[in-house]
Amino acid sequence: MHKLAKFIYFRILKWKLIGSFPEVEKCVVIVVPHTSWVDFFLGLLVRRVLNEEINFIAKKSLFKPPFGWYVKWVGGAPIDRSKSNNTVGAIAAIFKEREKFRLALSPEGTRKKVTEWKTGFYYIAKEAAVPIVMIAFDYENKQIKVSELQFLSVNIKEDFKTYETFFKGIKGKVPEYSF
Numbered sequence: 001m002h003k004l005a006k007f008i009y010f011r012i013l014k015w016k017l018i019g020s021f022p023e024v025e026k027c028v029v030i031v032v033p034h035t036s037w038v039d040f041f042l043g044l045l046v047r048r049v050l051n052e053e054i055n056f057i058a059k060k061s062l063f064k065p066p067f068g069w070y071v072k073w074v075g076g077a078p079i080d081r082s083k084s085n086n087t088v089g090a091i092a093a094i095f096k097e098r099e100k101f102r103l104a105l106s107p108e109g110t111r112k113k114v115t116e117w118k119t120g121f122y123y124i125a126k127e128a129a130v131p132i133v134m135i136a137f138d139y140e141n142k143q144i145k146v147s148e149l150q151f152l153s154v155n156i157k158e159d160f161k162t163y164e165t166f167f168k169g170i171k172g173k174v175p176e177y178s179f
Helices: 002-012 038-050 068-073 087-097 120-128 156-167
Strands: 016-018 026-032 056-059 076-079 101-105 132-138 143-146
Touching (some): 016 038, 026 120, 087 101
Parallel strands (some): 016 143
């Protein structure tokens, strides 16, 4: 699958890869911008190109038949996202339960245009005591950009400045929705 993914990504789609995925067993991976449903499938392809196991969370109802096996097979982890549930704590618990867990998510929280990111990813990383890896989906330049590990400081505002600087000018599949 790795060779086929590389062939599709580099030869057919003619995309580039900037950086390499850090050697880490656990981390939160923030992927920006998330502007289209296509991002999920590009993410699955890039995961194979990188030859890395990267997970995502999904509401637990998606893990029921007939497609539950597929969601789990592509790296999904079920989560109860009801209002009464502590989602950050539940996800941090998954990190503690597993030897390897790299959680990919979008800080925008939607595919639409946002002016401010949600902070859940940050608090998940903090509670799970794991670093953050940033991945930019740059459709304009047909490249995926991967950061080095980012360790949380004691200043959330400074950390967010670092994240926003990394993603500055990156255009998603739907450019007008890009952060």
